[in-house]
Amino acid sequence: MKDALEERVLEQALQWIVTLQSGTSGAADQYACQQWRNEHPQHELAWQRLVGLTREMRASTQALPAPSARQLLRARSTPSRRTVLKGFAGLSIASALGLSVRERVLLPELFSDYHTATGERRRVLLANTGELQLDTRTAIDVHGTDLTLSLGRLLLATGANGAMAIRTDNGWVRPWALSRLIISQGLPRQPGTQVQILSGNASVEPLHGVGFHLLAGQQVGFDSRQNGQPSSVPSTAEAWTQxxxxxxxxxxxxxxxxxxxxxxxxxxxxxxxxxxxxxxxxxxxxxxxxxxxxxxxxxxxxxxxxxxxxxxxxx
Missing domain, CATH: 3.55.50.30 (Phage tail protein beta-alpha-beta fold)
Structure with a gap:
């Protein structure tokens, strides 16, 4: 297991990387950054880990067989690169815990079927099954009538067909036809997956637990083995869509x-x-x-x- 790094040190390293890649830095910035790296071994360790992550990202992109995937990183604007850098503090912590950078962050954010950047919301029409609104920093994959929510939050309005399911890290959500619901994963202060039924009904199936049913106006959080107690959906649940x-x-x-x-x-x-x-x-x-x-x-x-x-x- 890699040595743990303080969040404060990681944020300082991020700041220096962004400064030096901004296109406006000069020799004074480079000298000051080197001085910071020399101040403490943790400073240099944080720098090397984040630089290593950027190299891994480039290498992973080049390894993809699809030319469009390889072009994705090259085409990203400077603000988007800074958005990617923002997640590196969490990436380094995850790496220190032995988690896969490529599996946990690189693939969901860069190579999902649909994803949103920081501050972006997006509508997606699903053929014959419904409509999605993706919140900021959300990534999903579409497999026929099934969806996989890798991270973030979405509002789903199902069509008359209704034969679909949404997979998260914790299990499955199976909405009924003509239902509207919000599903989220990995939001601040939210362990596991949360489901909020705005209208209609849905079944929830934890990966290793007992399935249960939710009615309109109910919400619940669940992990792979158990679920919390259902409660009422707050009136502000859809505010983020506006x-x-x-x-x-x-x-x-x-x-x-x-x-x-x-x-x-x-x-x-x-x-x-x-x-x-x-x-x-x-x-x-x-x-x-x-x-x-x-x-x-x-x-x-x-x-x-x-x-x-x-x-x-x-x-």
Whole structure:
């Protein structure tokens, strides 16, 4: 098992990589980066791991037989490359735990049938089976009438046929015809898979557990072996489809975790203000404006570095 790296050190390494790849850095930046790498062995270790991941990504892309797949990384814009870099902190932690970078992140984000970038939402029409709306950082694969949700969140409206199933890491969700439901996996503070039935019905089958049935207005979280207790779907469940985050006495740290999914870069919260209660409506399409709005309603301010790293601290 690889040595664990502190999140703070990984974020610093990310910041240096983004700075040096921005196209505007000079000799002073390169010298300062080298000084940072020399300061501590963990700095150099973090640098080497992230650089190694970028090399693996390029090598994996070149190994693909389809020319279109090889062109995908070459065609990505600078902001998109920074979006990919944002996930490297998690990648390095996953790598330290022995997880496969290519299996966990590279394939879902880059080579799924449909995927969304940071801040992007997308509608997908499924032939004769229904319609999808994909949230930011979502990846799915389509296999006939079945879907695989690798990460993220989607809203599914099934057609009159209704003969389809959605696979996640934790099991299967089988909606009935003419149903609307939200399925999510890997969202902040959400272990396992969550299913929210807006209308219609669905069956849920954990990989190694007992299946159960959900009715309209019910939601539940489940993992591969068991499910939680069903509860009522909140009235704000669909707000993200309109680009909104509705907070009702939500801890500031949780609000920032939600905004972070829609913002390019790294967004952090000082522990001293993490528990502040937030109520209001915030734009997911304009996360920087939402951060500024928070400074108007709470005793906080935002420290920004290069427009990439943002930390919410006491005012």
């Amino acid at each position: 680009g909104l985050l509705i907070a009702e006495r939500m801890p500031l740290a949780e609000v920032l975790e939600q905004l972070d999914r829609y913002r390019r870069g790294v967004l952090r919260c000082d522990p001293s203000v993490a528990g502040l209660q937030v109520s209001g409506s915030f734009s997911l399409d304009h996360p920087e404006a939402s951060l500024d709005l928070l400074t108007q309603v709470l005793p906080v301010r935002v420290q920004r570095v290069f427009g990439y790293l943002a930390t919410v601290v006491p005012a």
